[in-house]
Amino acid sequence: MAELARFTLDTPDDEIVEVVRIDGGAIIEDAIDVDMLNWLEAELRPWIDRTPGGLDNFSGHNTTRTGALVARSPACRELVMHPKVIDMANRFLGPYTNKIQLHLTQVINIKPGQGTQPLHRDRDAWGGYVPRDIDPQFNTMWALSDFTPDNGGTRIVPGSPGWDPERRADDDEKTQAAMGAGSVLLYSGSVIHGGGENRSDAERTGINITYTLGWLRTEENQFLSCPPSIAKDLDPELADLMGYSMGNYALGYYSDPDGMPGPVDLLTPEIVLGRKPTSKHDNSSLLVGD
Structure with a gap:
């Protein structure tokens, strides 16, 4: 065997x-x-x-x-x-x-x-x-x-x-x-x-x-298993692993449905959780109208 x-x-x-x-x-x-x-x-x-x-x-x-x-x-x-x-x-x-x-x-x-x-x-x-x-x-x-x-x-x-x-x-x-x-x-x-x-x-x-x-x-x-209300208090590396981050350029961005439109209307999940983006990709070009 x-x-x-x-x-x-x-x-x-x-x-x-x-x-x-x-x-x-x-x-x-x-x-x-x-x-x-x-x-x-x-x-x-x-x-x-x-x-x-x-x-x-x-x-x-x-x-x-x-x-x-x-x-x-x-x-x-x-x-x-x-x-x-x-x-x-x-x-x-x-x-x-x-x-x-x-x-x-x-x-x-x-x-x-x-x-x-x-x-x-x-x-x-x-x-x-x-x-x-x-x-x-x-x-x-x-x-x-x-x-x-x-x-x-x-x-x-x-x-x-x-x-x-x-x-x-x-x-x-x-x-x-x-x-x-x-x-x-x-x-x-x-x-x-x-x-x-x-x-x-x-x-x-x-x-x-x-x-x-x-x-x-x-x-x-x-x-759904771990919503933002819980994820916001997790270790940033764990939240990142769960998908609360950009997976690649333009993969996983977030638009706040309740927020007022501004010059940048596409947010990263990290920003929503009050953190700096951990992705190695620069998301600064994600502007409305691009």
Whole structure:
């Protein structure tokens, strides 16, 4: 059976990114400590317990998916901005964009009795329109509880990013991301994967945080999940990652519907939040009538 490569926080980022690019996945063990795990559990558990199960076999009737984590959890904000993960996400996606963005935040809680999720590639969310030689996502699954073969540890097919779309994995080509609480699974948007069957008597809880190319639509609508009333108080780099900034020249500008028209009627989201623009592009030519 194929196995996933395992690393530590001390492993050079380039080495890990290259493995994720080719194999589709890798594990960093003990990426966060017990104090961080306890903080996350304390903040997220009330939200997890209030989340209903999925509506279909793909989302899982005995699986809950709790989103809007940036708005709900200061601890998750730190997880989103984990320096090593952000650096690896930029290295992985950098060849295809000048700016990455936060794609999705959710707690995936697989309860006892949940069957296997259908194997899939996350990149299919864009309907196959992203060229095959571009991988649009860099994903993380943080283990809030232990991931085991019995409790629904993520199934993954190493090497599948390079496969033809029609190819299906044999059983001996699949593996599971068995890892202790505090470890993180890194995986690409092109790798074949899916949630595992929970045959145990305990929940399997993971925090799914993913990043994508700055010019693609995100799966989670960050502006509704974390509206400006909350985003204005976030760390500027986090707000920037969520899309409260110009993604490129003329990508993401804002016209205030309640403001009085003036010599400059096209604003950047940063200005709306009371900050200087963080984009490297000069927006001074965005004038009315241009």
